[in-house]
Amino acid sequence: ELKVEQNPLFLSMQEGKNYTIYCNYSTTSDRLYWYRQDPGKSLESLFVLLSNGAVKQEGRLMASLDTKARLSTLHITAAVHDLSATYFCAPSSEKLVFGKGTKLTVNP
């Protein structure tokens, strides 16, 4: 059974700082998704990573995938307040399996 562990679960950071969210998963997965969720809202797709070594960037967010280590990272560069949200990773094996999420708060 595919299990997903994200850390940290809570992250408070200052604007302008960099940080990385880690996503470990237990078994082989053919792809991995990152989603953003604002309070009371649905899930917004950020990235889908399809192969080992895949790296995708959008604005201040960059995601990478290491399938051998079963690890994905979401790196935040020069954080701004608008990035405050909960971020989920979800490897998929016919269905999405979500981590518990990382609640990010960016303080001025």
Add this chain to the structure above:
Amino acid sequence: DAGVTQSPTHLIKTRGQQVTLRCSPISGHKSVSWYQQVLGQGPQFIFQYYEKEERGRGNFPDRFSARQFPNYSSELNVNALLLGDSALYLCASSLWGTGYTFGSGTRLTVV
């Protein structure tokens, strides 16, 4: 183009009642998945349908059932509601296991 449409947006039910949630996928998408998200947790997989057939079921009791119609829309039914069924129910549409797009969800409160 319309995205994934879910209805209703909010619902309040009493313990023991039954509820039906509805989802219309993106045009051309033949797969619909349902997820339950309890406050403060990640979404949990309930069902996946493709071409009107169940292709996956999560670890939920038999009180939960679903179906997919010829137009690929889907319904999730929950019988004998419990307080613990209070959650955000999310529907995701995809071509088949790729590029999941989520609807805005149905917030179910059981009192």
